Amino acid sequence: MNAQSEQVWDVCVIGGGPAGMMAAARAAELGASVVLLERNNSLGKKLLITGGGRCNVTNAEFDTKKLLSKFKDGGKFLASPFSQWNSKDTIEFFNGRGMPTKVQAENRAFPVSDTAQSVWDVLVEYLKESGVTVMSNSRVESLNTENGRIVSAQLKYGDAVRAHAFILATGGLSHPETGSTGDGFRMLKALGHRVNDTEAALVPLALKVPLVDAAGVALRDVKITVYQNNVKQETGSGKMLFTHVGLSGPAILNLSREIGELLKYGDVDVEVDLLPDQGFDVVDAKLQEIFRTDINKKIRNVLGTMVQPSLVTSILQFAQIDPDTKCNSVTREMRVRLMKTLKHLRLPVTGLLGMDKAVTTSGGVALTELDFKTMSSILFPNLFLVGDILDIDRPSGGYSLQICWTSGFVAGTSAAQYATSAQ
Ligand SMILES: Cc1cc2nc3c(=O)[nH]c(=O)nc-3n(C[C@H](O)[C@H](O)[C@H](O)COP(=O)(O)OP(=O)(O)OC[C@H]3O[C@@H](n4cnc5c(N)ncnc54)[C@H](O)[C@@H]3O)c2cc1C
Structure with a gap:
């Protein structure tokens, strides 16, 4: 289905990686009309290469305080979103959708199938079941604003997509061949957000x-x-x-x-x-x-x-x-x-x-620029930010994807609620 330029969606999600997929499906599950814009011809390319193809889907430390202590400074920001969705919720979510998991050294949780494809399948099924409209080959170039709100996402080759709420899930900069080339950082900078540089990696x-x-x-x-x-x-x-x-x-x-x-x-x-x-x-x-x-x-x-x-x-x-x-x-x-x-x-x-x-830092939008209860931008109340776009210093062991599930769930919930109250 094509998004009509005159149509105003409840929620527009930009970027179909794990964070964007979770956010889109969650918002749609709550009844919002949701469009997911992905620049590639398929979703979740990076997800499929995670954990050497096995996908360390989360860290199965169910004591949230202990889990957050691993995040260095970012931990204190994450307490609120993790009180809404933690790693136990992640395990239950995937298990409940027919993907059993196993826990290995250092609480690293993997699909029993040992393949990231299983994780991808669950998310794509969740999107379908909730009724999300996916538009692939749709690269967003910029976000248009009016009166302190985002009003539309301008496609590079196409119309602007209008919505009441926007979730930016364009990822960071690693593995640019998967689609994450820093577009989101550029859009946020243009909106006046502070984006910390990625650490020199040469x-x-x-x-x-x-x-x-x-x-x-x-x-x-x-x-x-x-x-x-x-x-x-x-x-x-x-x-x-x-x-x-x-x-x-x-x-x-x-x-x-x-x-x-x-x-x-x-x-x-x-x-x-x-x-x-x-x-x-x-x-x-x-x-x-x-x-x-x-x-x-x-x-x-x-x-x-x-x-x-x-x-x-x-x-x-x-x-x-x-x-x-x-x-x-x-x-x-x-x-x-x-x-x-x-x-x-x-x-x-x-x-x-x-x-x-x-303890490599990944760079991204400064954490003081968000309200973590809702994952909304402090500059634009109808803009929500999720996943690798956030400057969260995290260790290895499933923590990165857990941020995607948590921030995606919280942003999806908040964006759907925002869209309902905006009408
Ligand atoms: C080799 C490797 C292995 C990893 N293994 C693990 C692991 O086992 N466990 C773990 O927890 N973490 C792992 N990670 C980290 C994990 O992959 C990331 O944290 C996660 O993919 C981030 O998800 P995201 O949705 O924020 O961004 P991404 O997965 O990067 O997805 C962003 C999406 O946005 C799209 N996009 C970008 N710009 C635009 C635009 N302008 N318009 C429309 N769409 C756009 C991209 O095409 C992409 O589909 C690994 C990372 C790498 C590189």
């Missing part, structure tokens, strides 16, 4: 076993693949530098924000392809040729024709090959190990340098 990596002999070696072109639970998460390419404790250089720095985010949810490996322009077969053929030509030389003296000579010691160490091995004694197994090292150098990451990974 930082080098620390490795479990740094290649110390290679420290200082810079490579002009490598391909990097980032893994969590052996599942490919990110890729990048370009210049890379080996340091005494790990890796740096543009290819690494550009991936550090995503790696930092992934580290919150589990172990991360980076895999370096040192010869990205050459396939396995080509590398194998070259190695065989080198070993045939320099039959009596030591391997450490010939490998410098394939990679930078200053890398040779580390490569051989990694491939568990004695550097003094004569070329004519290199076995097929050794050659395979060498090729794997050159093409798939797997390095477990222990953390980001210069950033306490447990």
Whole structure:
């Protein structure tokens, strides 16, 4: 169904991530007419990659005081919304809708199915059942105001969508390919809201076993693949530098924000392809040729024709090959190990340098700019703010999504009530 430009909805929700979906369905459940505007062609893209695809749906600490103590300064702001919807409510909500959960270390709760798709399915069913109209491919550009109220959401390619109340759920800045590119921050700044900058996230990596002999070696072109639970998460390419404790250089720095985010949810490996322009077969053929030509030389003296000579010691160490091995004694197994090292150098990451990974701040709208009883803006009483758009410093362990469920529920309730009283 298309939103008619002359139609005035009770509630317009901008952004179909977990916070927006929860808010929209809750408002509609209370009887409000609700339109959900999502810029992508489908909802909840980021939700589907949470927890390495397993989705740590909440933190099952049911003592709200204890739970909120984990939020640093943000905890005191969250007491009121959490008194309306806490992590027990989250568990009951999903369980009650046919998604059983299990609780693992540090109270991390996951769907028993071990897949984020189950969480997505519950939310989409909730939206359908409550009668929310979803408009995908609808990117909102700005919010129009009149007399201290928001009156419409201007679509980038289309009409303005009018409503009595608006819920902004456009997310933060991580994983921009999922749709969260900071549009909400720009809209809020334009309305006069204070939005704290996101913390600089371009930082080098620390490795479990740094290649110390290679420290200082810079490579002009490598391909990097980032893994969590052996599942490919990110890729990048370009210049890379080996340091005494790990890796740096543009290819690494550009991936550090995503790696930092992934580290919150589990172990991360980076895999370096040192010869990205050459396939396995080509590398194998070259190695065989080198070993045939320099039959009596030591391997450490010939490998410098394939990679930078200053890398040779580390490569051989990694491939568990004695550097003094004569070329004519290199076995097929050794050659395979060498090729794997050159093409798939797997390095477990222990953390980001210069950033306490447990307490990274995400930036967002300043918490003093909201009334947390309703999640409304202090500048515009009919604007409600939810999810990652809020500047809440939180640890890993399901806390981020719990903020989405709580703020979404409270904003959905308040927006529906506001819309009713406005008519
Ligand atoms: C790799 C990764 C793993 C994670 N794992 C977990 C986990 O296991 N547990 C946990 O608690 N948290 C996890 N998180 C954090 C969690 O994903 C976020 O807290 C959550 O997705 C925030 O939800 P949101 O609805 O606020 O924003 P988002 O999920 O970012 O959704 C925002 C939506 O708004 C849309 N949008 C943006 N701009 C516009 C616009 N102008 N017009 C219309 N629509 C727009 C976007 O397309 C998007 O669909 C993880 C994050 C990452 C990056």
